[in-house]
Amino acid sequence: MIGPGTGVAxxxxxxxHRHFMKEKRPAEQTFGKMWLFYGCRHKERDFLYRDRINSFFQEGILSKLTIAFSRDEDDVSGPKCRYVQDLMRTHKKELADLVMNQEAVIYVCGDANGMAKQVMEAWTEILCEYTGKSIFEVSVLLATLREEERYLQDIWT
Structure with a gap:
């Protein structure tokens, strides 16, 4: 899941839903991995749902949590990791493996003109490097993922 700002909603x-299902029937519930790439400008001012997201991570509802704060100088992700797409590149091998070998579903939510386009570019780079395929071949692969509803976008302008 890739959703900076209000895209996390x-x-x-x-x-x-997973939390509810886990509480309702804990012995019967098994879930796949759930990884959130979240970004906002400032940790202290813009981190929407901070406590709830952290509790989901602590409970194991959320398998991995990767966050970028684009305007905070003391951001631990480093100066080259200011946006979600930068963080994706730092985890490129694991992400590519999830998509190519584990049938992961990608969800992108947010701004169409900036973030969604840049996230698509990051996926293209990551999958080109991982597969050794050309940009055209990876574009076809990404189109196939969309057709299979494994690359889903809820984006706005």
């Missing part, structure tokens, strides 16, 4: 519903 739909993913809160996914996590709330």
């Amino acid at each position: 739909p993913f809160m519903g996914f996590m709330e």
Whole structure:
């Protein structure tokens, strides 16, 4: 799940649903991995749902949590990791493996003109490097993922 800013809102519903199902029938519930790439400008001012997201991570509802704060100088992700797409590149091998070998589903939510386009470019780079395929071949692969509903976008302008 990749959703900076208010783009995280739909993913809160996914996590709330898993939390509810886990509480309702804990012995019967098994879930796949759920990894959130979240970004905002400032940790102290803009980190929407901070406590709830952290509790989902602590409970194991959320398998991995990767966050970028684009305007904070003391951001531990480093100066080259200011946005979600930068963080994706730092985890490129694991992400590519999830998509290519584990049938992961990619959800992107946010701004169409900036973030969603840059996230698509990051996926293209990551999958080109991982597969050794050309940009055209990876574009076809990404189109196939969309057709299979494994690359889903909720984006706006």
